Amino acid sequence: MSLVEVKDLSISFGDHAVVHAISLSIDPGQRVGVVGESGSGKSLTALSIIDLLPESDKTKGDIVRNVPTGESLRGKHIGMVFQEPMTALNPLMKVGDQIREALELHLPGIDFVARVAELIEEVELPPSVANRYPHELSGGQRQRIGLAIALAGEPELLIADEPTSALDMITQAQIIALIKRVCKAHNMALLFISHDLGAVAALCDFVHVLERGKQVESGTTSSVLKSPQQAYTKRLIAAAKPTRRRLTTRTIGPPLLELDGISKRFKLPGPIWAKKSYVQALSDISLTIREAECVGLVGPSGCGKTTLSRIIAGLQTAQRGTIQFDGHAYGRKLGEMPRAARRELSMVFQDPFGSFDPRLNMAQSLYEPLNLMPELDHAERRERVHMALERVGLTPEMLKRHPHAFSGGQRQRLAIARALVLRPKLVVLDEPVSALDVSIRGDVLELLADLRENFGIAYLFVSHDLDVVRAVADRVLVMDKGKIVEQGDVDTVFDAPQAEITQRLLDARLGV
Amino acid sequence: MAEQSTFARALSHPSFRVGLLGSFIFILLALISVVWTPYATDIVDIPNRFGSFSASNWLGTDYLGRDQFSLLMVGIASSLKVALLAVAIGALVGVPLGLMAAAQRGWLEAIILRFNDFIFAFPAIISAIIITTLFGPSAINAMVAIGIFNIPVFARVARGGALSLWTLEYVDAAKLSGLTSAQISLRHILPNVASLLIVQATIQLSLGVLAEAGLSYIGLGTQPPDTSLGLMLKEAQSFFFGFPMQAIIPGLAIVLFVISFNLLGDGLRDTLDPKLTRVSTL
Numbered sequence: 001m002s003l004v005e006v007k008d009l010s011i012s013f014g015d016h017a018v019v020h021a022i023s024l025s026i027d028p029g030q031r032v033g034v035v036g037e038s039g040s041g042k043s044l045t046a047l048s049i050i051d052l053l054p055e056s057d058k059t060k061g062d063i064v065r066n067v068p069t070g071e072s073l074r075g076k077h078i079g080m081v082f083q084e085p086m087t088a089l090n091p092l093m094k095v096g097d098q099i100r101e102a103l104e105l106h107l108p109g110i111d112f113v114a115r116v117a118e119l120i121e122e123v124e125l126p127p128s129v130a131n132r133y134p135h136e137l138s139g140g141q142r143q144r145i146g147l148a149i150a151l152a153g154e155p156e157l158l159i160a161d162e163p164t165s166a167l168d169m170i171t172q173a174q175i176i177a178l179i180k181r182v183c184k185a186h187n188m189a190l191l192f193i194s195h196d197l198g199a200v201a202a203l204c205d206f207v208h209v210l211e212r213g214k215q216v217e218s219g220t221t222s223s224v225l226k227s228p229q230q231a232y233t234k235r236l237i238a239a240a241k242p243t244r245r246r247l248t249t250r251t252i253g254p255p256l257l258e259l260d261g262i263s264k265r266f267k268l269p270g271p272i273w274a275k276k277s278y279v280q281a282l283s284d285i286s287l288t289i290r291e292a293e294c295v296g297l298v299g300p301s302g303c304g305k306t307t308l309s310r311i312i313a314g315l316q317t318a319q320r321g322t323i324q325f326d327g328h329a330y331g332r333k334l335g336e337m338p339r340a341a342r343r344e345l346s347m348v349f350q351d352p353f354g355s356f357d358p359r360l361n362m363a364q365s366l367y368e369p370l371n372l373m374p375e376l377d378h379a380e381r382r383e384r385v386h387m388a389l390e391r392v393g394l395t396p397e398m399l400k401r402h403p404h405a406f407s408g409g410q411r412q413r414l415a416i417a418r419a420l421v422l423r424p425k426l427v428v429l430d431e432p433v434s435a436l437d438v439s440i441r442g443d444v445l446e447l448l449a450d451l452r453e454n455f456g457i458a459y460l461f462v463s464h465d466l467d468v469v470r471a472v473a474d475r476v477l478v479m480d481k482g483k484i485v486e487q488g489d490v491d492t493v494f495d496a497p498q499a500e501i502t503q504r505l506l507d508a509r510l511g512v
Numbered sequence: 513m514a515e516q517s518t519f520a521r522a523l524s525h526p527s528f529r530v531g532l533l534g535s536f537i538f539i540l541l542a543l544i545s546v547v548w549t550p551y552a553t554d555i556v557d558i559p560n561r562f563g564s565f566s567a568s569n570w571l572g573t574d575y576l577g578r579d580q581f582s583l584l585m586v587g588i589a590s591s592l593k594v595a596l597l598a599v600a601i602g603a604l605v606g607v608p609l610g611l612m613a614a615a616q617r618g619w620l621e622a623i624i625l626r627f628n629d630f631i632f633a634f635p636a637i638i639s640a641i642i643i644t645t646l647f648g649p650s651a652i653n654a655m656v657a658i659g660i661f662n663i664p665v666f667a668r669v670a671r672g673g674a675l676s677l678w679t680l681e682y683v684d685a686a687k688l689s690g691l692t693s694a695q696i697s698l699r700h701i702l703p704n705v706a707s708l709l710i711v712q713a714t715i716q717l718s719l720g721v722l723a724e725a726g727l728s729y730i731g732l733g734t735q736p737p738d739t740s741l742g743l744m745l746k747e748a749q750s751f752f753f754g755f756p757m758q759a760i761i762p763g764l765a766i767v768l769f770v771i772s773f774n775l776l777g778d779g780l781r782d783t784l785d786p787k788l789t790r791v792s793t794l
Contacts, residue, residue: 342690349681357682359703369689
């Protein structure tokens with residue numbers, strides 16, 4: 001007899017249907033995954049099971065929960081782990097007390113102190129964290145506390161809504177292993193919601209694929225992954241394994257960018273009379289990027305890769321070291337980045353929603369970089385913008401629209417178009433696909449590869465996703481704690497990693 | 513979801529509707545008084561003083577026999593003028609200061625913030641008294657005194673809004689395009705903090721009306737023969753026990769005036785700042 005059975009569930013807000021006739025069932029101890037992109041209705045399906053849907057909805061269909069009548073559903077029978085561990089915890093309460101609060105609700109009359117310690121041990125944290133506040137813990141530790149709270153009521157079903165998407169790769173792998181172990185130990189069923197096929201494959205025996213509120217495919221994880229029936233599932237699987245593209249007609253040229261001994265440290269805030277303390281963000285970084293070369297930059301979060309890419313782009317300055325770029329030399333002693341160097345370099349940002357001013361139309365945003373080329377006349381500017389748009393597969397009519405009228409994938413194309421307007425020699429790509437849904441990632445990567453082939457643009461590709469880096473980059477730099485710990489040809493580095501961090505990053509990968 | 517204009521969304525907000533209607537009536541009365549009032553306000557008619565409500569003088573007459581309704585219209589106009597110009601002074605000086613502080617950070621920001629604290633350290637009414645006693649009581653000086661108080665308010669709002677915008681990626685993109693801090697402030701920051709500033713302006717406007725009334729009441733604002741709501745209150749207080757309506761009418765006008773602008777501001781804030789209203793749907 002199944003624990004929860006959902007039959008033909010439909011949810012709509014006003015006239016807008018978000019979930020169409022979804023059916024799923026969860027048996028005791030079974031781990032079920034729901035995969036879909038943003039807006040596919042996967043979170044709503046989960047919330048309807050735990051009866052947490054927003055009030056303004058209209059729901060049709062049956063949800064049978066195998067729970068004794070009169071007992072509280074949430075916590076005791078169904079536990080939930082949320083996506084953002086910082087906002088899911090009360091910032092003013094010690095985490096031990098938050099676990100205790102859940103215990104008091106569901107299991108009155110037990111030894112709370114001992115049970116809290118047990119739960120903390122269960123999620124593999126040291127006993128001392130019970131007396132800490134959420135802001136004193138790392139994202140991964142907070143997510144473990146979230147899991148401990150969910151476990152407090154000893155539920156038969158655990159719902160995890162994107163529990164790892166706010167975490168870095170290494171922590172993600174640890175949390176997934178932990179959830180798997182805990183579910184097995186308690187014979188607890190799991191409903192795991194994710195956009196990441198790899199995470200679902202690592203954790204679940206059964207998977208439902210959702211596309212725009214419709215259930216397109218269901219089956220055991222291995223059968224769905226091995227022989228997907230629907231085109232959409234096939235696309236998802238293909239996108240999770242990006243195909244490799246190398247230069248065919250073009251060859252890598254002479255060095256374009258050379259960094260020598262770049263260091264940067266940040267002062268930590270503190271009272272003025274105290275001894276100054278610093279964080280060494282980058283220490284003595286030297287690297288080379290050649291013309292038409294794609295260099296990957298990987299590392300765990302906080303390793304300094306964002307600072308490094310911002311220094312290369314000229315958004316921050318280094319405290320030590322020199323930069324040679326396209327015949328210009330600049331740096332701490334040599335002065336600021338010259339304007340002539342700026343026009344040979346541009347950047348594509350991670351968040352396709354934050355990279356455009358919501359109040360300006362696309363024409364205003366796309367013409368903006370031409371501020372660096374005052375010598376161009378109106379017709380030349382127009383030609384450049386239109387050509388950049390054409391290269392990313394969009395049309396000039398779209399220039400009149402504002403950012404909100406575009407999808408995430410279109411915006412990322414527009415961001416690439418904006419980077420191309422200057423016809424730069426180097427583009428810094430800061431996690432250009434990680435905020436995009438898996439199915440459009442492939443298109444954007446393909447576009448970037450075409451642009452490199454056709455125009456000989458060099459890329460610095462910053463990413464936490466090793467599979468993507470392996471597919472696009474010629475060479476890879478691995479960073480850890482502000483230093484480059486390993487570099488070389490992607491295949492050499494990934495097949496025979498030397499540095500410990502490279503090994504750990506590779507182990508944390510969740511393949512499909 | 514169908515795109516709705518901000519104004520249409522605001523109109524569905526009940527307090528905004530009430531506030532808009534009230535403010536509209538007050539502004540209309542003020543505008544009409546510039547070209548026409550039922551009676552001239554500078555003609556003394558002693559035999560008819562302290563007249564009660566009648567068909568010819570809707571709200572009666574004051575201690576000099578002047579028509580109360582005409583005085584009220586002119587009073588609203590002068591109160592509004594003082595408050596508007598005070599807001600203009602505050603916004604024109606405060607907003608650039610706030611934007612500069614957010615753009616430059618470092619020592620410039622520290623100076624601007626300390627300057628703000630300095631102004632905030634004095635109770636508003638005390639400094640207004642200092643200014644008006646130094647430069648003589650007049651509507652203009654009251655305006656400047658209230659305006660100085662608006663400077664740090666606008667500077668804070670502008671800086672607070674701007675600081676969060678400076679960390680956004682489109683601002684980075686603008687930096688990469690070689691735009692200077694001043695250009696970025698004008699092109700990207702100001703339009704995006706405009707809604708915050710508009711809300712603040714309506715609130716400061718209602719506070720300005722109140723401050724003007726207070727200053728005029730203690731004789732430091734508008735001077736006779738001109739009139740303002742505060743001055744009407746002051747003149748009526750000697751006769752309060754004999755003729756309470758003399759004070760109640762301008763007093764009520766001040767209350768309604770302030771409430772209207774506050775409701776307008778609240779409604780605008782709820783509409784323009786989605787963080788406060790849009791209860792998360794998921």
